[in-house]
Amino acid sequence: MKALNGNMDYPIYIHTLSRDEAMEWIMDEYGESLKRFIYTYVKNKAQTDDIFQDVLFTVYQKIDTYQGRASFKNWLYQVTANKCKDYLRSPFHRIFIWKEEITGVVSDSTPETRYLLDEQKRSVIEAILKLPIKYREVLVLQYYKEFSIQEISDLLKVNPSTIKTRIMRAKEKLKDLLKEDFLNE
Known part of the structure; x- marks a missing residue:
């Protein structure tokens, strides 16, 4: 098992492990x-944990x-992106968002994240999370x-040229969002 930890990508070795070891x-x-x-994708810690479990189950299978x-x-x-997109298309997601809006629940970053990230990094992350999913994911x-x-x-x-365009547009949108944030302070 130690030999695997040296390399982040082991397509050959993965088949030699038992499912549990993998x-x-x-x-x-x-x-x-x-x-x-x-x-x-989901901007909610509880939903993140649920989707993560679903991803692990799917990968295991x-x-x-x-x-x-x-x-x-x-x-x-x-596999992970597909599970996230499935969740975002699901009626459960819409109900969950609706419930958050009604109850006023806001999914903030965890205390450890607030501790580790300074104000500027947090602003960038929040701006990225405000982007539409097609820009955020790239x-x-x-x-x-x-x-x-x-x-x-x-x-x-998606075509590589489309990816490049999305990255360019995402950067432009991010720049505008960050400009707004800093001007409002």
């Missing part, structure tokens, strides 16, 4: 990163379907998850 490795290597990725055509990391993030995948344009294109099943 899941343990996935949680160690990608768990927190996947949770942060999910949070960028389908890990032997991974064929190595894309990197294992890309496959894992594709920024997160490129700058936080360090995916290449081609990997993002493969994951989202």
